[in-house]
Amino acid sequence: MIPSDARKITTAAEAARARVLVGHLAASLGAPEIERARFLTALTAQLRESLGQGGAELGLTVREPGPDTPARLAVVVRPARPAAGRTAPWHLTLSWPGATTRPSLPEHPDDSLSAEVLLTADEETAAVLRRLDETEELLRLHREELHQTNQGVLAMHAELDAAAVTQRELLHAERVARGEAEKARRLLTFLADASAVVTASLDHEDILRRLPGLLVPEYASRVEVWLFDEDEQESGNGRHSAATVAAARTDRPQHAGPHPGGLPGTDDLPPSALSPDRPLLCIPLAVRRTLGVLTLTAPGDRFDADTSIMLLELARRIAIALDNALRFEQHRDTAEQLQRAQLTDLPTADGLHLAARYLPATRGLNIGGDWYDAFFQPDGSLLTVIGDVTGHGLRAAVIMGQLRTALRAYAVEETSPARILTRLHRMLCHQQPNLYATAMIARFRPGDPRVTWAAAGHPPAVVRAPDGAVRVVEDKPGVMLGVPVPFEYQDRTTEIAPGSTLVLYTDGLVERRSDGIDAGIELLVQTLAALPDTGLEDLDACAESLLKPLVHESERDDDVCLLLCRTMPPPGC
Template sequence: MPHWSVATTDLPLPTVPCPGADPELERFGRLAAGHLGAPVALVSVLTDTEQLILGAVGLPPDLEAARRLPLTHALCLEVVRREEAVVVPDARDDPALAAHGAVTDLDVVAYVGCPLRDDEGKVVGALCAIDTAARAWTDEQVAYLADLAAACTSELRLRGERERARRTQRVATEAHRHGRLLLTMAEAFTAATTVAEVTRAVSRVAAIGLGATMSGVALLDADGHGLTYTSMDAFDGHGVEALRHAALTDDRPVAHVARTRVPLYFRDHTALVRRFPGMAGIDAGRDRPLPDGGRAVLPLVSRGRLLGVLTLGWPVPRDFRQENREVKAALAGYTAQALERALLLDQRRDVARTLQDAMLTALPQPDRFRLAASYLPAAQEDQVGGDWYDGLVLPDGDLVAVVGDVTGHDMDAAARMGQLRSTLRAFAWDRPDGAPSSWLARLDRADAGLGMGTVASALVARCAPLGTAADGTPGGTPGGVRVTWSNAGHPAPVLVRPGAGGRLLDPGSDLLLGVDPARDRRDHATDLRPGDTLLLYTDGLVERRDVALPHALERLAREAGRLADREPDRLVRELTAALVDGRPADDVAVLAVRVQAPDRR
């Protein structure tokens, strides 16, 4: 049997094997060659530029390795063009084929090929038998080859279906992974309320979801002229500080992305340095080089405003396909939104703290008294609430101590609290000869008459050294103090006496402010000795859902008595820590007034 061989060494055969070569299709070649008695049989499909040989029998070594032929040497192109079987007993006698490359260069003489069709019936290749000698192909041989070609077509279609199914599965898997990653991103950033929490969430998502071992968030400086990294996770080592800040005019990836708002992707660090040569000098200052892996530098933009730049790094080179870039863009989008929220909350917290500081002014420290206070808000976002404390020295030297509680735990409650607090201070200063009940009554009427409409509890106490009180009562304990108070629906004060513990001063309370300004209000009085402490507080210190109020008040008195010898500032601090476990459910304000012994000099 003659052997097919390449007749010229000028034929440009590729050295890369055909990626579609399949042992299963070799079987069709063997069946065709065996039944037709041909030395060569091929299962081939055409591309726009070449013939791919998927199954073959009888190829010479060079073609066996390449499994590709240029279209100039592809006789199956005639089958594709004609869309029917091509039968050639002797190509040398066929004017249309005598000069064909397969005839002149590959010694093809006799040829018979039947069409292979795709799912739409289009002819894409041929199953053919080849001989290097002239021969007459019988009708039975052509019919057999046509049947075999039909079976081969079915196999190719089945393989196509399988490949489409695999592609669909890959797309579905990638979509599922993409969806889970987006969900992970959303969940990771939901609870982030500070810039530090956002950068930690970025690092976690980048590591778990994207495999990035390095991440850094650079925020735009307040002047808009530079960027400063707030986090540089894994960008460690001596010399890393040189990377922390960048001017927008620098020839660095982070500055370029900030200027253009267009992301940059680098297969490896070498490519990055090739694009930005100035980075080589910064790298030279490090005690150990960065890994030569992939880099992504992404703008952080929210509602058209540039907030900063996100840098991600991988330990090995990385090719960024389009779907990968979309995931990185999604991470940058989530990061930008979370950063904008965190920055706004930071600004709000700054405003709230300024507001609270303005309302909770420094306490006076007159000679006969030592005052200390503690304030703990329930609203962690604003750090303000409706509870307040106050201390005021009247023109005659008496001390006024106040605690109050406006409904709410936000900036609105704090604003309404400020109105009541300032109004009460003005009434007490304007009528220094008045009793606490008169000041609260005037405040209640003003609350209604001025349209403030605020419901609040408050307790006002006036502390006067005995013999100089407003009612002129003389005598009493040497160095003692007469305390007169009025209670508008507020928790009762506690008297803390060294050696005697703490006890509740609870003769009852009157109606809340803002309910019925016509109702009468009462005053109550008791005497304090030097060393005694009057403790005023808001209900957040004692009220618990799982503890009955009488039990909570008993514990308050007991804990306050245990701390009777503490200095006032330590007393309020340790008492709050003992009764409030972690973040309070309600605002907490505590005010301690310690009676000092008179100066005998």
């Protein structure tokens, strides 16, 4: 420890010498240049302030470094006239580790004052400048690094912004794609379901009735169909929009609305006077020919492009369904007219009343090969015939007509029902191979209570006696007509009392898929037995009474023929 040194400072020279002294002590103790410069700068400022207050007393205390203690230089400045408000003297301590030399004071501080001050100031200034240069270089490096970091951050933010934009665009595109896929799935599902509905019927009026239920209100607010072969009363009020007429004339879809629709494959026209507020989509119903025009009123302000494509395809399928239905109806009507032309009026015979019914099938083409007939032979006998050609349609009706005509021709030469069937069998085998028929012929002679009959694979006749008893005319029938085997039919004789009723029928009356033919014949026997005696007087009413429980209101797969033959008792009985 160096004893404390106290000095009076009253002039600038004394202040300078004091600063030099303190600087010399700090330098001799090995104080770092920067800390020494800060320490001396603070001391100089305090001394300058003290000179302005009349001087000060400078106290120095120096402690040498020890093994565990650092070197320390303490300075105390006591102003000669303390400033108002200041009571404690100003003091400053400089301490640092690592000093190894003993401090020494200058021998001639006054002589070396100027040189010491200059050298010390330059040394301290150089240290500060070096530190300043180092700091500026470090600051420059930090600034450059910060700039590069900022550029990287900005680039990263730009990439993040671009990635966010791309992500939003991808999400939007995905939502749009999902929406379009769902819309396409919904349209395709509707197209498949609607196609199944319109193609399930062969009645064109039924198809037209179903269209509004399919399309309104989701795809159209109104549906109109103009078929060219209908008159104006059937197709509506006879007024058609200009777009509908244009579609019929050009065979191209037309769009009429306040604004162009821009629909694929569709021409745009001005709005229709019949629908000025909502657009119309008029689509020709064309297959091999143009059948008509489907006119749709938009459900909203416009037609959607994707929906219009689906509607165009649906219209094409509707046209196919209508064309099939119209062709079927035409074919059915032709066959029905041909068949009904074969069903002649029943003759009137003494002692015998006749009644007949024919019901076409309600499924399929509706026309089959069932027929009945009754006519006189040259000897005065009455032949009653009932038959059934396999199959349905125009061919079955044509073959039925051929069989009926041939049977009548053979009956002119043959009196035996069996021989007539034998000749029919040979003809059918020769002229129509792979086509079969069943038939039954019953021959009535005037005044003879016996009935001669023969059957070719046909269901048995049923007889009701005058006392109400009902029996089935059981006998093994011959093979079906047309079966490719030689066969000779045999006549059978059944006695029928006067007042009895003989019932001839085709299998459509008694055969059901679930029950078979035996159950149907049993139901016919029960129904015939249940009829009151008074109900047999009117054979037409009797025929209706038999049909009602046996032929249901539901659809039938086969035709039904029924022929009733009632023998009358002699007068007076």
